[in-house]
Amino acid sequence: MECERDEDLLVASGERPYSFVAFYYHTMPGLLRYFARRTLDAQSAADLTAETFAEAFAGRGRFRDRGNGSATAWLYTIARRQFAHYLRRLRVEDAARRRIGMERIALGPDDIERIEALMDFEEIGRAVSVAFNRLHTDQREALRLRVIEGRPYAEVAAELGCSQDVARSRVSRGLRRLAAELDDEVT
Amino acid sequence: MNADREDRAILEIPFAVELARQLDAAATAALDSAMPVGAHPRWSRLLLVIAALAVACTAVALGLALSASHPGSADMNPHSLIGSTSHSGRATPSPTTSPQGDLPPAWVQKEVAWQSLAYGDAHPEECSWTVTRPSRLAFLVPYLKSYPLRADGAVYLAVLQGQFQLQGTHGPGATRLFLVLWKRDRFYLAHGLVPARIAPTQFPHMRSYQPVVPVSTNVWIRAYGEGGPAPGGIYPSRNTKVSVYAGTKVAGRPLTIVRTDADGFFALDLKPGTYTFSMTGKPYTATTATVRADSPPLAVAVVLQMF
Numbered sequence: 154m155e156c157e158r159d160e161d162l163l164v165a166s167g168e169r170p171y172s173f174v175a176f177y178y179h180t181m182p183g184l185l186r187y188f189a190r191r192t193l194d195a196q197s198a199a200d201l202t203a204e205t206f207a208e209a210f211a212g213r214g215r216f217r218d219r220g221n222g223s224a225t226a227w228l229y230t231i232a233r234r235q236f237a238h239y240l241r242r243l244r245v246e247d248a249a250r251r252r253i254g255m256e257r258i259a260l261g262p263d264d265i266e267r268i269e270a271l272m273d274f275e276e277i278g279r280a281v282s283v284a285f286n287r288l289h290t291d292q293r294e295a296l297r298l299r300v301i302e303g304r305p306y307a308e309v310a311a312e313l314g315c316s317q318d319v320a321r322s323r324v325s326r327g328l329r330r331l332a333a334e335l336d337d338e339v340t
Numbered sequence: 341m342n343a344d345r346e347d348r349a350i351l352e353i354p355f356a357v358e359l360a361r362q363l364d365a366a367a368t369a370a371l372d373s374a375m376p377v378g379a380h381p382r383w384s385r386l387l388l389v390i391a392a393l394a395v396a397c398t399a400v401a402l403g404l405a406l407s408a409s410h411p412g413s414a415d416m417n418p419h420s421l422i423g424s425t426s427h428s429g430r431a432t433p434s435p436t437t438s439p440q441g442d443l444p445p446a447w448v449q450k451e452v453a454w455q456s457l458a459y460g461d462a463h464p465e466e467c468s469w470t471v472t473r474p475s476r477l478a479f480l481v482p483y484l485k486s487y488p489l490r491a492d493g494a495v496y497l498a499v500l501q502g503q504f505q506l507q508g509t510h511g512p513g514a515t516r517l518f519l520v521l522w523k524r525d526r527f528y529l530a531h532g533l534v535p536a537r538i539a540p541t542q543f544p545h546m547r548s549y550q551p552v553v554p555v556s557t558n559v560w561i562r563a564y565g566e567g568g569p570a571p572g573g574i575y576p577s578r579n580t581k582v583s584v585y586a587g588t589k590v591a592g593r594p595l596t597i598v599r600t601d602a603d604g605f606f607a608l609d610l611k612p613g614t615y616t617f618s619m620t621g622k623p624y625t626a627t628t629a630t631v632r633a634d635s636p637p638l639a640v641a642v643v644l645q646m647f
Contacts, residue, residue, distance in 0.1 A: 158579070169525075170367035177363055181356060182347035199355050206359065210366055253366045264355040271350070 159224035163216045173210050180228055181206070186271045187229070191236055193328035195268035196260050200245035203258060205232045207249035243333055262306070265321065284334045292327030299324045344622060441549025444469045444496060447526055447603055451519060452498050453553045454562060454605070454639060455531055459517050462636035464502035468548040472497055474529065477520055479542075481530040484520065495529060496521040497543070500551065504533055526603070528574035555607040555637055559629075563600045563619060563642040576604030581620035582642050584608075590616055590623040607637075617642050 159179055166173035184205060188198035208231050216227050239245055247257065260268070285293060291313070298309040299320070310320040350356055439449060448469065456464045471494050474484040498519045505513040516534035521527070553560075563577035579602065583594035597620055598606045612633045617640050618626035629640050 166367075170370040171364070174360060174364050174367055177360060178351060181359070182350040185350060185356070199359075203359050203362075206363060207366075210363060254369060255362045255366060258355055258358050258362075260355055264353055267350070267353045268355070 158221065160216075160218040160221065163213055163224045163227070164218055166210075166213045170210075173213060176224070177206055180225060183225075184228065184232060185268065187232060188236065189268050189271040190273060191332065192239065193272055193332045194325050195265040196325060197239065197245055197329060198268055198271075199258060199260055199264065200247070201232070201235050201239060203255065204246055204249055205235050207253055207255050208235070211249050211253055240333060243329060262317075284331055287334065288327050288330060292323050292330065295320055295323035296327045296331075300328070344624070348624070439549050439552045442547035443549050444498070444547075448496050448498065448521060449551065450554065450603060450605065451521055451528075452500060453551050454560060455517060455519055456500055456502060456504070456551060457553055457560065457637060458639040458641070459504040459506070459533075460513070461500075461502035461504055461517075462553050464500045464517075464551050466501045466548055467498055467551045468501075468546045469496060469498040470543045470546045471495070471523065472543065474520070476543075477530075480518060480534070481520060484529065494523045496523055499534060499546075506533070526576065553637060557607040557609045558631055558635070558637055559608050559610050559615075559640055560637045561598065561600065561606040561608070561617060561640045561642060563604050563606075563644075565644045567645055576600075577619070577642075577644060578602050578604055580604065582606060583618055583620045584610070585616045585618075586613065588614055588616055588628045590618050590626045594620075619644060 159176055162172045162176040162179070166176065181202065185198060185202045188201040188205075189195065192198045192201065205228065209228055212231075216224065218224070235246065250257070285296070288296065294313060295309060298304050298312055299306065304312075306317045306320050309324070310317040313320055313323070315323075351360075443449060444452075452464075452467050452469075456462070474493060474495050477484045477495070477497060496519070498521070500517045500519075501515060502517070503513060503515065504517045514533035518530075518532060518534050519528070520530040522529055561582055563580045563582055565575045565577055577600060580600045582598050582600060583590070584596045584598065585591065585594050595610075595615070596608070598608060600606045610631045612631050614628060614630045616626050616628045618624075619642055622644060625642050625644050627640060627642055629638055631638055
């Protein structure tokens with residue numbers, strides 16, 4: 154049932170699970186943006202988003218409507234917990250997804266480009282540069298080409314003399330490492 | 341790119357689509373685990389989605405404008421309005437007559453009246469109705485033969501007699517209009533013009549009454565969602581803000597913002613002219629309509645196409 158209030162959707166999803174999908178449509182863009190800007194890694198942001206929704210779905214019966222905004226607050230409580238775990242372990246939990254039968258979604262090039270566009274590289278560039286020199290050379294070069302110069306992966310790969318997948322991997326690992334080291338500053 | 345458009349773009353990336361599909365599957369599994377023995381399997385729900393989308397597309401192609409209304413709440417600028425919309429935001433309908441006969445529930449009456457208006461007849465002659473199973477309506481809507489409603493899957497069938505016309509068309513029209521409404525969740529499974537008379541023997545227990553459009557205002561807004569996750573359908577958008585703009589665009593300050601009631605309706609009076617209506621914050625739901633003097637209430641649909 155299409156409802157406007159996220160709280161109504163969540164409450165309704167107890168008896169009508171499809172309401173949760175409508176809740177997902179309302180809140181997913183914001184949550185993906187939240188994780189993208191904090192992890193600086195498309196795949197991790199996607200995994201965290203999926204795991205957060207899986208945990209929210211599994212625990213939807215525990216939600217209590219405490220007024221407007223309480224559904225979003227509840228969702229982001231789960232999100233923050235997931236993100237804290239990610240920072241500690243540098244990996245995303247998948248327990249909730251497994252519990253409700255969801256599979257990990259591997260991102261395609263289009264996904265990666267679109268999610269990276271949410272990261273607002275310009276804003277975080279200054280903070281990233283502080284820790285930039287701590288990275289391994291290959292990761293630093295990949296980040297320089299992709300993040301600082303904004304070049305497409307095809308060019309990054311050609312410049313580094315590796316495949317596009319390897320280039321993506323270096324960018325991904327480098328960004329993740331930066332995110333971890335810059336915990337407070339970046340997040 | 342504004343925030344709404346950016347959000348929609350995010351929801352269209354393959355990852356977001358796949359995640360929605362997986363959550364939908366999880367919802368199906370959760371529902372299945374609570375379904376009684378003998379309930380329809382998952383594949384039939386998939387068929388329903390396809391069928392619902394097909395119906396939705398057909399409706400759009402035919403230029404159908406679903407719009408219904410009902411009293412709702414809250415206006416920001418009452419000076420731009422005329423008539424019975426009050427400051428408290430409750431547009432009080434004041435029908436001059438009451439429906440006569442063997443009446444269905446009030447919400448069914450509202451749906452019947454609104455659809456009649458949307459199809460161009462503000463004074464339908466008669467409405468026959470009954471409660472039945474979707475599979476019995478397969479002769480009218482073939483996909484209902486396997487509609488995956490569960491044990492509580494009873495539906496209302498309402499058949500109106502009057503002079504109906506598809507919006508935007510000028511053909512001979514039809515004298516019968518049917519609606520199929522899911523009893524439990526109150527949403528449309530199907531509606532349309534009936535090509536032939538339904539034999540009384542098919543539904544010997546049909547009751548009838550004379551419908552009345554229950555508003556005295558000149559605009560009757562209906563907000564609803566269309567499509568969405570299984571089982572799809574056309575859902576009333578309850579307690580939803582609808583902005584009303586003068587002219588043909590969602591631009592500038594709205595004349596008023598109303599909030600639909602618990603069934604997704606709002607009735608208000610507007611001066612003659614052209615207006616654009618959209619769910620507040622969702623300009624892509626905009627629909628434009630012209631209010632004319634001395635004409636029947638205008639049925640306005642504000643539709644949120646769900647993924």
